[in-house]
Amino acid sequence: MNALLRPTALAALALLCVARADAGTLTLESWRTDDKTLWDTVLLPAFTKAHPGITVKFTPTAPPEYNSVVSARLASGSAGDLITCRPFDVSLDLYKKGHLEKLNGNPALANFPDSAKVAWQTDDGKDTYCVPMASVIHGFFYNKKIFGELGLKPPTTEAEFYADLDKVKASGKATPMSLGTADQWDTSQVVFTGIGPNYWKGEDGRKALIAGKAKFTDPQFVAVWQDMAKWPPYLAKGFQAQTYGDTQTLFASGKAAIVPAGSWDIAFYQKEAGLDFGAFAPPVQKAGDPCYISDHADIGMGINTASRNKADAKVFLDWIASKEFADLYTNKATGFFSLSKFPIDVQNPVARQMVGWRLQCKSTIRLNAQIMSRGEPSMENELWNVNSQVLNGKMTPQQAAERIQSGFAKWYHPGAAK
Amino acid sequence: MRQKAGWPALVFLAPALVIYTAFSAWPLLATLRLGLYGTDDVGHVSFVGLGNFARLLFDEHWFAAFRNAMVNNIEFFAIHTLVQNPVALLLAALLSLRGVRGAAAYRTVLFLPTLLSVVIIGFTWQLILSPLWGVSEKLLTLVGLGEQFGPWLGQEETALRTIALISVWQFVGIPMMLIYAALIVIPEEVVEAAAVEGASAWRIFWSIRLPLILPTLGLVNILTFVGNFNAFDLIYAVKGALAGPNFATDLLGTLFYRTFFGYQSEMGSATMGAALATLMFLVILSGVGLYFLVIQRRLQRIAS
Numbered sequence: 001m002n003a004l005l006r007p008t009a010l011a012a013l014a015l016l017c018v019a020r021a022d023a024g025t026l027t028l029e030s031w032r033t034d035d036k037t038l039w040d041t042v043l044l045p046a047f048t049k050a051h052p053g054i055t056v057k058f059t060p061t062a063p064p065e066y067n068s069v070v071s072a073r074l075a076s077g078s079a080g081d082l083i084t085c086r087p088f089d090v091s092l093d094l095y096k097k098g099h100l101e102k103l104n105g106n107p108a109l110a111n112f113p114d115s116a117k118v119a120w121q122t123d124d125g126k127d128t129y130c131v132p133m134a135s136v137i138h139g140f141f142y143n144k145k146i147f148g149e150l151g152l153k154p155p156t157t158e159a160e161f162y163a164d165l166d167k168v169k170a171s172g173k174a175t176p177m178s179l180g181t182a183d184q185w186d187t188s189q190v191v192f193t194g195i196g197p198n199y200w201k202g203e204d205g206r207k208a209l210i211a212g213k214a215k216f217t218d219p220q221f222v223a224v225w226q227d228m229a230k231w232p233p234y235l236a237k238g239f240q241a242q243t244y245g246d247t248q249t250l251f252a253s254g255k256a257a258i259v260p261a262g263s264w265d266i267a268f269y270q271k272e273a274g275l276d277f278g279a280f281a282p283p284v285q286k287a288g289d290p291c292y293i294s295d296h297a298d299i300g301m302g303i304n305t306a307s308r309n310k311a312d313a314k315v316f317l318d319w320i321a322s323k324e325f326a327d328l329y330t331n332k333a334t335g336f337f338s339l340s341k342f343p344i345d346v347q348n349p350v351a352r353q354m355v356g357w358r359l360q361c362k363s364t365i366r367l368n369a370q371i372m373s374r375g376e377p378s379m380e381n382e383l384w385n386v387n388s389q390v391l392n393g394k395m396t397p398q399q400a401a402e403r404i405q406s407g408f409a410k411w412y413h414p415g416a417a418k
Numbered sequence: 419m420r421q422k423a424g425w426p427a428l429v430f431l432a433p434a435l436v437i438y439t440a441f442s443a444w445p446l447l448a449t450l451r452l453g454l455y456g457t458d459d460v461g462h463v464s465f466v467g468l469g470n471f472a473r474l475l476f477d478e479h480w481f482a483a484f485r486n487a488m489v490n491n492i493e494f495f496a497i498h499t500l501v502q503n504p505v506a507l508l509l510a511a512l513l514s515l516r517g518v519r520g521a522a523a524y525r526t527v528l529f530l531p532t533l534l535s536v537v538i539i540g541f542t543w544q545l546i547l548s549p550l551w552g553v554s555e556k557l558l559t560l561v562g563l564g565e566q567f568g569p570w571l572g573q574e575e576t577a578l579r580t581i582a583l584i585s586v587w588q589f590v591g592i593p594m595m596l597i598y599a600a601l602i603v604i605p606e607e608v609v610e611a612a613a614v615e616g617a618s619a620w621r622i623f624w625s626i627r628l629p630l631i632l633p634t635l636g637l638v639n640i641l642t643f644v645g646n647f648n649a650f651d652l653i654y655a656v657k658g659a660l661a662g663p664n665f666a667t668d669l670l671g672t673l674f675y676r677t678f679f680g681y682q683s684e685m686g687s688a689t690m691g692a693a694l695a696t697l698m699f700l701v702i703l704s705g706v707g708l709y710f711l712v713i714q715r716r717l718q719r720i721a722s
Contacts, residue, residue, distance in 0.1 A: 064659070068679040068686055075461075093685055097461040182572050184662050185682075238549020240572025240663065246550050377479050378684035381660060381676075389664050394574060407479070 027080030031066035085130035108321035116339035130300035138194035178256035180242020197292035202364035212414030225397030295363035375411035470693030506593035529591035540655030
């Protein structure tokens with residue numbers, strides 16, 4: 001028995017060692033399950049062509065589970081060599097626990113502006129731990145056919161926005177706006193932090209909150225909820241039980257005139273639905289007001305400190321920071337815009353329109369992404385809830401503001417902590 | 419004789435004992451222990467005594483979430499007890515009647531949803547109840563009740579009840595089968611004797627069948643209790659881990675999930691999660707304990 005068992009065990013052990021020490025193979029952790037084909041057929045082959053010795057395996061996990069799965073894998077030492085980084089606190093937490101390699105001084109980082117790098121730096125800006133990959137931009141999509149039939153123009157001001165919605169409603173041709181509150185995240189990430197920057201003046205408002213100079217109960221924040229509270233009459237009947245999937249289907253089937261959307265939706269509406277649609281930026285309050293957009297740094301990439309193949313991982317990271325990748329990713333992963341300084345020719349018309357807003361408007365990130373969501377209660381989760389309840393008519397704008405502010409003030413003391 | 423049986427008994431018990439200890443008792447004890455520890459920013463774990471419990475029960479935000487989940491859970495259980503189990507009893511009583519045509523087919527059909535994945539159940543019911551493309555509004559309109567339709571899964575007032583009823587629909591087969599099994603083993607002589615004495619079918623059910631299946635009803639209730647206080651999957655499949663709207667469908671299970679694994683930017687905490695799991699364990703333990711002490715004992719006395 002023993003004699004039989006030992007060689008088998010040794011063979012298994014040897015096999016394990018071979019698998020472990022197989023230089024040139026990298027595993028890539030990601031939450032972009034939707035992009036698996038893109039990585040396998042376009043991005044990774046392009047990399048392997050330039051670096052024949054290195055094979056990269058793309059192993060995505062579903063988005064809702066990604067954060068917990070990756071942090072568990074990192075803690076147990078079974079995570080891949082390359083980690084796709086969520087922006088700000090989720091990755092900062094991994095870095096603090098020593099799971100992400102410090103990238104300070106890496107020449108590839110010079111390809112990115114500081115505003116992009118901040119999403120993957122420590123609060124003091126001294127350490128960088130992920131290379132920025134792409135951002136998403138928020139705005140509205142409109143159905144060109146419905147707008148054409150009713151003689152509407154994409155609005156630039158709030159007055160025009162509501163005038164358009166009223167006309168669609170009066171015509172009875174379509175649901176004016178496709179939006180539901182069942183999934184909750186879209187009312188926060190797409191709606192609240194999408195239309196809000198025009199009110200709180202983008203980065204100025206966001207930094208004032210972090211500095212403790214502004215409160216959520218101030219008019220520039222309450223006004224956003226007041227605006228949202230006007231929307232329910234334009235939504236579909238029973239929007240309280242409408243999921244994000246329903247929202248997409250309603251707009252894709254041409255039964256809704258407008259949908260609050262993120263740039264990642266472009267590919268869906270074009271490929272799946274073949275819809276003729278355009279985009280407009282969140283309307284400003286008065287004609288001539290400066291405009292702000294939510295241009296949210298969303299994806300970065302870092303190296304697992306426990307990786308056995310850091311040299312190759314660094315080569316891959318340099319490629320992620322290259323112009324070739326920036327070009328490929330922006331044009332193939334439609335709706336994700338490279339954060340690099342390289343000038344990129346965006347081919348998709350709607351994507352080109354959205355990225356064009358960067359020139360006319362000032363960019364900001366999602367309001368609560370940096371610092372604000374790290375306490376208890378988590379502001380991200382609180383915002384999902386509060387924004388949905390304002391749309392449901394279960395919470396007044398003032399109550400919403402007070403709830404968020406009281407949760408924030410409970411743990412955040414800008415005088416004491418940075 | 420008894421002393422000699424010592425070591426063989428141990429040998430035969432060992433596999434069960436080892437497996438139970440390794441996969442049930444030890445993880446349970448380890449969880450209870452983990453609840454007494456805390457985690458700091460960089461992931462170091464240290465002993466904090468009852469600190470986690472104090473936070474859960476005395477911190478305003480934590481307690482509000484815990485109380486909300488607890489109250490919802492009680493409502494969830496109440497709906498199961500008041501709807502699922504009486505319906506199961508009724509169905510089992512009907513199925514056990516002599517000469518019901520197609521009883522086997524009904525039995526299978528009623529039991530089928532239990533075998534389906536909860537994801538399928540959640541998805542199907544979301545579609546059925548969808549205000550945009552669901553069939554329920556049209557069906558209600560056909561019988562003149564169209565006005566009564568609402569986005570039930572999306573309203574704070576109705577979401578929990580709707581989900582509880584979906585759960586009842588899915589699981590009614592299990593208590594039905596248990597009760598049915600208990601009903602068909604009741605000796606025919608007893609029933610026949612009563613019939614000869616002139617008892618009506620109604621009287622036979624209330625005075626003979628029901629008392630004889632009381633232990634099974636008790637068992638069904640306790641299974642429902644344990645299942646409901648551990649419920650998680652249907653809520654997660656239909657409403658997600660944030661259990662909206664406004665946490666109206668949050669149960670202890672979903673609260674535990676968010677606490678232990680985290681959600682979106684909220685970081686999970688294994689230690690805080692373990693503390694919450696301990697509380698859930700205590701709630702279930704006291705419920706089951708109460709049942710055994712107060713009800714099960716009495717049942718046995720009646721039955722014997």
